[in-house]
Amino acid sequence: MTRKQLIDNIKNKQSFLCVGLDPDIKKIPQHLLDCENPLFEFNRQIIDATAPYAVAYKPNLAFYESLGTEGWIAFEKTVNYLREHYPDQLIIADAKRGDIGNTSRMYAQSFFEHLGVDAVTVAPYMGEDSVTPFLGYEGKWVVLLALTSNKGSHDFQLTEDTDGTRLFEKVITTSSRWASPESMMYVVGATQGRMFEDIRRLAPDNFLLVPGVGAQGGSLEEVCRYGMTPDCGLLVNSSRGIIFASDGTDFAQRAAEEAKKLQQQMAEELKKFSV
Numbered sequence: 001m002t003r004k005q006l007i008d009n010i011k012n013k014q015s016f017l018c019v020g021l022d023p024d025i026k027k028i029p030q031h032l033l034d035c036e037n038p039l040f041e042f043n044r045q046i047i048d049a050t051a052p053y054a055v056a057y058k059p060n061l062a063f064y065e066s067l068g069t070e071g072w073i074a075f076e077k078t079v080n081y082l083r084e085h086y087p088d089q090l091i092i093a094d095a096k097r098g099d100i101g102n103t104s105r106m107y108a109q110s111f112f113e114h115l116g117v118d119a120v121t122v123a124p125y126m127g128e129d130s131v132t133p134f135l136g137y138e139g140k141w142v143v144l145l146a147l148t149s150n151k152g153s154h155d156f157q158l159t160e161d162t163d164g165t166r167l168f169e170k171v172i173t174t175s176s177r178w179a180s181p182e183s184m185m186y187v188v189g190a191t192q193g194r195m196f197e198d199i200r201r202l203a204p205d206n207f208l209l210v211p212g213v214g215a216q217g218g219s220l221e222e223v224c225r226y227g228m229t230p231d232c233g234l235l236v237n238s239s240r241g242i243i244f245a246s247d248g249t250d251f252a253q254r255a256a257e258e259a260k261k262l263q264q265q266m267a268e269e270l271k272k273f274s275v
C-alpha cells in the first residue's frame with residue numbers, strides 16, 4: 001500500500017486505528033477452543049467486528065509462533081483473510097526482525113513475497129545492511145523501532161553520545177538516509193508523551209506506528225498533540241484494550257465498541273488538526 005493510499009484511507013474512515021491481533025490462547029473465549037483453529041476463528045470475528053473503525057491490523061508473531069505449526073497456520077489464514085475480505089487494511093507483521101544482510105533478505109522474502117503483508121517491524125541494532133533488504137519492495141514498508149513504549153527503552157534508546165545525541169535520535173537520523181517516508185515508518189511508544197516533539201524534529205513526514213494506548217496507559221490526546229502532521233502521520237495501535245474487552249460470547253461486539261470509541265476520539269483529533 002502506498003503512502004497516498006494510506007492517507008486516503010485515514011481521511012475517508014476518519015481513523016488511524018491499528019488493531020493489534022495478539023490472540024493469547026489463554027485469554028480467548030472458552031467457547032472458541034472447540035473450533036478447528038481457535039486463534040484464526042477469534043481473529044476472524046475480531047476483524048469482521050472492528051474493520052469499519054480501523055485502517056490497519058498488526059498481528060504480533062509471538063502469539064502465533066508460541067503455538068508451533070497451528071499458530072503459524074492461524075497467522076497465514078489471518079493474513080489471507082484480511083487480503084481477501086479487507087484489501088484496504090494495511091497489514092503489519094510485528095516480527096521485530098533484522099540480521100546480517102544475507103539473512104534479512106530471507107526474512108524480507110518471507111514477509112513480502114510469501115505472506116504478502118504490507119509492512120514488517122524491524123530492529124535497527126544491526127545497522128544498514130540488516131534493514132535495507134526489507135526496502136525496495138514497491139508499496140511495502142519497514143517499521144523501524146525508534147523509541148519503544150516499555151521501561152527498557154531507557155536502557156539503550158535514551159542513552160546519550162558525548163555530544164548529547166540520544167541513541168533513538170541517531171537511529172532516526174541515520175536510517176532516514178536509507179529510505180524516504182514513502183517506505184519507512186518509526187515505532188514510537190504512546191507512553192513517551194512529549195518526546196514526540198523531538199521525534200517530529202527529526203522525522204517530520206514519516207508515519208509513526210504508536211503502540212501503548214489502552215493496556216499500557218499511553219494518552220491518545222498527547223500523542224496527537226505532539227505527533228500529528230498535516231497528513232496525520234500516525235497509526236495508533238491497541239491490542240489487549242480491544243481484543244480482550246470481553247472474554248464471553250460477546251467478545252467481538254465488545255471489541256467493536258472499544259474500536260469505535262477510539263475511532264471517534266481519532267475523528268475529533270483529525271478535526272482539530274484539519275486533516
Ligand SMILES: O=C(O)c1cc(=O)[nH]c(=O)n1[C@@H]1O[C@H](COP(=O)(O)O)[C@@H](O)[C@H]1O
Pocket residue numbers: 020022060094121147148149150187188189211212213214215216237238239240241
Ligand atoms: O513494535 C510494536 O508493535 C511494539 C513496540 C513498542 O514499543 N511497544 C509495544 O507494545 N509494541 C507491541 O504493540 C502491542 C501492544 O499491545 P497492547 O499493550 O496490548 O495494546 C504488542 O504487540 C507489543 O509487542
